[in-house]
Amino acid sequence: xxxxxxxxxxxxxRRMSASMNVYTALMFVACLxxxxxVVVVYRAGSGIxxxxxxxxxxxxxxxxxxxGAN
Amino acid sequence: xxxVTKVLVVLAALLSIALAALTIAFTANAERxxxxxxxxxxxxxxxxxxASRDMSAHSEERNRLRSEIDSLHNQVSEMTSRLDGMQRExxxxxxxxxTAESASLxxxxxxxxxxxxxxxxxxxxxxxxxxVTSLRESGLRFAQREIGxxxxxxxxxxxxxVALENNRALQEQLVEVRDQLAAxxxxxxxxxxxxxxxxxxxxxxxxxxxxxxxxxxxVQIDAGQNDMLRAMMELSIVRGDRFLGKxxxxxxxxxxSVGKVDFLGLPATEIRSGDYVxxxxx
Numbered sequence: 001x002x003x004x005x006x007x008x009x010x011x012x013x014r015r016m017s018a019s020m021n022v023y024t025a026l027m028f029v030a031c032l033x034x035x036x037x038v039v040v041v042y043r044a045g046s047g048i049x050x051x052x053x054x055x056x057x058x059x060x061x062x063x064x065x066x067x068g069a070n
Numbered sequence: 071x072x073x074v075t076k077v078l079v080v081l082a083a084l085l086s087i088a089l090a091a092l093t094i095a096f097t098a099n100a101e102r103x104x105x106x107x108x109x110x111x112x113x114x115x116x117x118x119x120x121a122s123r124d125m126s127a128h129s130e131e132r133n134r135l136r137s138e139i140d141s142l143h144n145q146v147s148e149m150t151s152r153l154d155g156m157q158r159e160x161x162x163x164x165x166x167x168x169t170a171e172s173a174s175l176x177x178x179x180x181x182x183x184x185x186x187x188x189x190x191x192x193x194x195x196x197x198x199x200x201x202v203t204s205l206r207e208s209g210l211r212f213a214q215r216e217i218g219x220x221x222x223x224x225x226x227x228x229x230x231x232v233a234l235e236n237n238r239a240l241q242e243q244l245v246e247v248r249d250q251l252a253a254x255x256x257x258x259x260x261x262x263x264x265x266x267x268x269x270x271x272x273x274x275x276x277x278x279x280x281x282x283x284x285x286x287x288x289v290q291i292d293a294g295q296n297d298m299l300r301a302m303m304e305l306s307i308v309r310g311d312r313f314l315g316k317x318x319x320x321x322x323x324x325x326x327s328v329g330k331v332d333f334l335g336l337p338a339t340e341i342r343s344g345d346y347v348x349x350x351x352x
Contacts, residue, residue, distance in 0.1 A: 018072040027078035034085035041092040048099045055091055057098045064106045 234311045238348070241313045242306055248335070265304045265318055272297060272305060272349035277326070279341050287331040291347050294323045305347040307331065314339050317347055 045054025052067040071079075274293035282288045289307070293299055299322050307314040315336065317329035331341055 020072045020074055024072055024075040027075055027082055031078050031082045031085060034082055034089055038085050038089045041089060041096055045092050045096040048103055055095050057095055058102045
């Protein structure tokens with residue numbers, strides 16, 4: 001980072017205190033997208049996972065049972 | 071790095087991990103569901119195929135059963151009609167049976183009556199047989215008596231014929247004696263050598279009477295050489311028991327002869343066909 005001449009954001013050196021920059025915003029947006037993706041995948045997974053628990057998988061030798069289906 | 075950034079990084083990392091886990095699970099479940107879906111679809115298709123085959127087989131079976139049902143209905147109808155016909159035939163036969171039984175009773179009554187009649191007729195026949203036997207015995211006696219009487223009649227007839235023949239012979243002898251007496255009275259001699267008499271009894275019938283060229287009465291008889299006749303034989307003409315005259319045979323054939331009639335001085339009588347000529351019994 002110091003070789004690059006302190007041109008990128010966040011490259012103020014060791015002496016300056018850290019501050020929020022664009023990367024923080026990007027991370028925030030990424031977290032939001034990840035959160036949204038997690039929520040969407042969670043909801044979708046709940047629809048097809050056994051007992052409505054999206055992190056579970058259907059056993060291989062047993063028939064598939066969807067939550068809410070007869 | 072700002073602490074918020076660090077927090078966000080950590081949060082992002084955690085969310086990434088969670089997202090990864092959820093995605094992996096979702097993917098596994100989705101894959102499992104997709105496989106099951108495909109299997110179910112295939113099973114459904116197979117089931118549909120099987121169902122269609124079953125339907126077609128069912129349709130064929132239904133058509134076959136329908137045709138079989140129709141044929142069975144036809145058979146039932148035919149059997150019903152045959153049953154009706156048989157019932158009618160049965161009724162007719164029962165009526166005929168009753169009629170036959172009645173006729174049988176009538177025939178039996180007739181048989182009984184005929185048996186009684188037969189017995190009566192048998193008794194009558196027995197009595198008639200006895201009567202006929204007695205009548206036949208009487209008839210036999212009468213026949214025997216008749217035979218005896220017939221024999222007596224035959225004997226008497228023979229005696230009568232002999233007597234008649236003797237009478238004729240005596241008449242002829244009387245005529246001859248009369249001729250001899252007449253000849254003796256006139257002095258003429260009778261040439262008896264020219265005329266001969268048959269040596270056996272002769273009896274013939276006159277078949278023709280005619281006049282000869284010289285006016286002599288000629289007769290033809292139905293006897294000749296076969297009867298031992300010859301020319302110049304003398305026979306007597308009779309009609310019944312009456313002496314008519316004499317005939318001297320002139321020509322003698324095999325079975326016929328012609329002779330000249332001589333009335334011997336007696337009144338001339340008519341000589342007819344059917345009169346008889348006989349020989350004088352020796």
